[in-house]
Amino acid sequence: xxxxxxRIDLEVGGYEIVLNEEDAKELGLHPQDRAKVGIRGxxxxxxxxxxxxMIKPGEVGMFVEISEKLGVKNGDKVxxxxxxxxxxxDYIKKKIFGEKLTKDEIYAIxxxxxxxxxxxxxxxxxxxxxxxxxxxxxxxxxxxxxxxESGDTLDFEYTVFDVHSIGGVPGNKYAPIAVPIAAxxxxxxxxxxxxxxxxxxxxADLMEVLTRVDLTINDIKRIVDEVGAxxxxxxxxxxxxxxxxxxxxxxxxxxxxxxxxxxxxxxxxKAVGADFMVLDIPMGPETKVPDERTARKYAMDFIELGSxxxxxxxxxxxxxxxxxxxxxxxxxxxxxALMALEGKKVSTSLIEKATDIAGMLLELGNIxxxxxxxxxxxxxxxxxxxxxxxxxxxxxQGSRGIEKSDDVxxxxxxxxxxxxxxxxxxxxxxxxxxxxxxxxxxxxxxGAGIILNKKKSEKVEKGEVLYTIYADSKAKLDEAVKxxxxxxxxxxxxxxxxxxxxxxR
Numbered sequence: 001x002x003x004x005x006x007r008i009d010l011e012v013g014g015y016e017i018v019l020n021e022e023d024a025k026e027l028g029l030h031p032q033d034r035a036k037v038g039i040r041g042x043x044x045x046x047x048x049x050x051x052x053x054m055i056k057p058g059e060v061g062m063f064v065e066i067s068e069k070l071g072v073k074n075g076d077k078v079x080x081x082x083x084x085x086x087x088x089x090d091y092i093k094k095k096i097f098g099e100k101l102t103k104d105e106i107y108a109i110x111x112x113x114x115x116x117x118x119x120x121x122x123x124x125x126x127x128x129x130x131x132x133x134x135x136x137x138x139x140x141x142x143x144x145x146x147x148x149e150s151g152d153t154l155d156f157e158y159t160v161f162d163v164h165s166i167g168g169v170p171g172n173k174y175a176p177i178a179v180p181i182a183a184x185x186x187x188x189x190x191x192x193x194x195x196x197x198x199x200x201x202x203x204a205d206l207m208e209v210l211t212r213v214d215l216t217i218n219d220i221k222r223i224v225d226e227v228g229a230x231x232x233x234x235x236x237x238x239x240x241x242x243x244x245x246x247x248x249x250x251x252x253x254x255x256x257x258x259x260x261x262x263x264x265x266x267x268x269x270k271a272v273g274a275d276f277m278v279l280d281i282p283m284g285p286e287t288k289v290p291d292e293r294t295a296r297k298y299a300m301d302f303i304e305l306g307s308x309x310x311x312x313x314x315x316x317x318x319x320x321x322x323x324x325x326x327x328x329x330x331x332x333x334x335x336x337a338l339m340a341l342e343g344k345k346v347s348t349s350l351i352e353k354a355t356d357i358a359g360m361l362l363e364l365g366n367i368x369x370x371x372x373x374x375x376x377x378x379x380x381x382x383x384x385x386x387x388x389x390x391x392x393x394x395x396x397q398g399s400r401g402i403e404k405s406d407d408v409x410x411x412x413x414x415x416x417x418x419x420x421x422x423x424x425x426x427x428x429x430x431x432x433x434x435x436x437x438x439x440x441x442x443x444x445x446x447g448a449g450i451i452l453n454k455k456k457s458e459k460v461e462k463g464e465v466l467y468t469i470y471a472d473s474k475a476k477l478d479e480a481v482k483x484x485x486x487x488x489x490x491x492x493x494x495x496x497x498x499x500x501x502x503x504x505r
Contacts, residue, residue, distance in 0.1 A: 001027055003060040005076040011064045013248070014120040017046045017080070018061030024050045027082055032119065034085060037062075039078045042070050047119045069116075088112040089122055095129040103142045110146035114242040120249070127249050127257065135259035137301070141308045143259065147240040147267035152217050154190060156224070160273045161187045161361055164265050165280035166298065167199065168287035170434050171323035174280065175203045176231060176337040177354035180389035181377045182361040183229035189361075190224045190272045192234035197251050200437035200449060201330045204233035209334040209408065209446050212398030219397075220272075227392040240267035256288065261298075262305050269311060276312045276364045278357055282320030286430040289320070314360055318353055322428040322456050325350035329442040329449015331410045332470065338405035341387035347455070355381065411440070411447035411470030413477040417484055422462040423494040425454050432489035440471040440480035447472045448480075454490060466490050 001023060008018070017037060019029065029035060033048045037060075046066055055061045060080055062072060072078060091105040101109075109126060112118050118126070135143065161182065165172055179189050193203035204213045213233035215223070220237065223230050235244060243264045250256055269277055279302050283289045289298060299315035306313035325347040327336035340346045340354065358380075359373025368376045380386050391403055402408055433450055441448030453465045460466065469484060471477035 001080050002077050003080055004058055005067070005072045005074060005078055006055060006059045006061050007067050007072070007074050008061050008063050012120075013065070014123075015044055015046045015066040015069065015116050016049060016063050017066060018049045018051050018055050019080070020055045020057045020059060021050055021052050022057045023060075024048065027080065029082055032121075034083045034117075036081045036083045037066065037070065037078050039070050039072055039076060044069055045083060045115070045117045086112045086117045088118065092122060092126045092129060095133055096125065098133045100136065101139055101142075106139060106142040107146045110143065110150055110242045113245050114150035116245075123245065124249050124253070127246060127253065127255065127260070130259055131255045131257040134257070137304060137308070140259045140262050140305060143263040144267045144270065144305065144309065147242045147263060148270045151241045151271060152238040153270075154217060154221055154272045156188065156190075156221070156273050158188055159275050159365070161189050161365060162191060162269050162272065162274040162277045163189070163280070163357060163361060164269065164277065165282065166261060166265070166288055167282070168289065168430075169282040169284070169320035169324060170200055170328045170430055170437070171325045171333060171336075171350075172280075172282065173203070173206060173325060173327070173333045173337045173350065174354040174357050176206065176334075176390065177340050177350070177381070177386065178358040178361065178377075179229050179231060180341070180393060181355070181358035181380050181386040182365070183227070183393070184380055184385040184389040185362060185367050185376075187228065187361060187365045187367070188224055189229040190220050191230055192220070192232050192237065192239065192268060192272060194234055196443040197247065198434070200328045200434050200442040201333050202443065203231065204235075205330040205443040205446070206333045206337065207231045207394075208233070209331045210400055210402050211394035215397060223393070223396045227396045228389070229393055230397065231393060232397065234268055239271040240264075243267055258301075262301055266302070266305050266309055266311065270309050274311050276361075277306065277314075278360045278364065279313055279315045280357060281315055281317045283317050284319060284321035284430075287320040289317075292317070312364065314364060316357060316360060318356070319349070320430070323430065323433060323452060324353055326452040326455070327449065328433055328437045328452070329440070329470065330446040331408055332449040332451060335405045335408040335410065338408065341381070341390055342405055343382065343384065344405065351378075351381070409447060411445070411449070411472045411477075413471045413474050415469050415477055415481050416465045417467050417469065417481070419454075419460045419462055419464050419466050419492060421492055421494075423460060423492040425456050425458050425460060425490050426493040427491040428456045429487070429489040432487040435487065436469060436480050436484045436489065439476065439483045440469055441473065441476045445472040445476070448476065460492060
């Protein structure tokens, strides 16, 4: 049936259309059935909703996602035909009941996810099922390979290195320091990173302050060939696209299935042709990895999956009990990373972590002997070679003209949060700091975030500044200050913890 497009300016999280009741009856379609929608040689599957009055006979309501995918405007004519439910729905039900999936079944599910053949309910059911039922290493490997094959891949003629963090700790800006250190000594690193989902800044958000991150596959290959590394946004390229669709479902559910974490990371690394990878596993309260036992399981599972895929993986279990460095938020983190590259005084935690990771890369690449990589990385950083390489990278990607830390624009509105008492910082809440930074506007408002003046175990005097909140708007700053006063992310204790008895004799 040929129908006239009526665009509906709403995002619904998937490909959905609305039919008039009369047209739906003629097509034999019911709510939540599927239909193929085509125009000018483009074809996609959509989930059907039915209306008696919102859509007239002869029209089809098309939400933002499907309108943009097909490139249609109001009044265009599209062909709508019924189609059947994909067989992969039966495989999802099989996993719901706790059965192991075969390779072909997993490939069918991933194919239907990447081609948008599953409804939001079905995709959510799949993610929930693997969260509750889990996957063994065979299923995880098949999922990884299926996701790689669902998108584009890079093929280099030389050995490729990569680095990745499973996240969970704010201010984790090691990559803009570690990658240029390693690249300055000849390693090739096509690093792609994510934007923030629930954090205050992803590596791509930070880098976007300084340079273009929306690179194409050809851009990445050319830049790595020319200068040795990229620090790009993975969402701009078609690497393992099924993973991006799964992540969009995981976020509102607040779940992160273990097998999907493995597959998600390793699919992207396999797609860029990585031969060696260093994996950062931040460990501590309020991170994804609360204890050593969990960290060891993550490390061993990644190493095994890497072996199956032909990627040598080494894991670094790192301290995640408080932010890395003192800056949280895209521009503030970009400034702190540049300060580290320039040799200016920054938090020891940032330098130590970045050179630990860079040192591991250098040892994997046989640039340094085992145990000597960190010292070599520190020397490269000290001599300014890493800064030179970083500037080459941002210029090759499309520099925004910011090459010095002093020139990074941060939020024009700020508020200092003062200590109500003297003592020592006993607890730093990562989650509370992230919530405050996001309330201030991060990561979308690049200048928003937090600078920590005090960190755990440091002494503080009454009235001293604990941290400063930055925002691009006064209204958001005011809201962030309210949240800060409510959450109290830094807790203070004196040397006297308790007096016994507490009463006066």
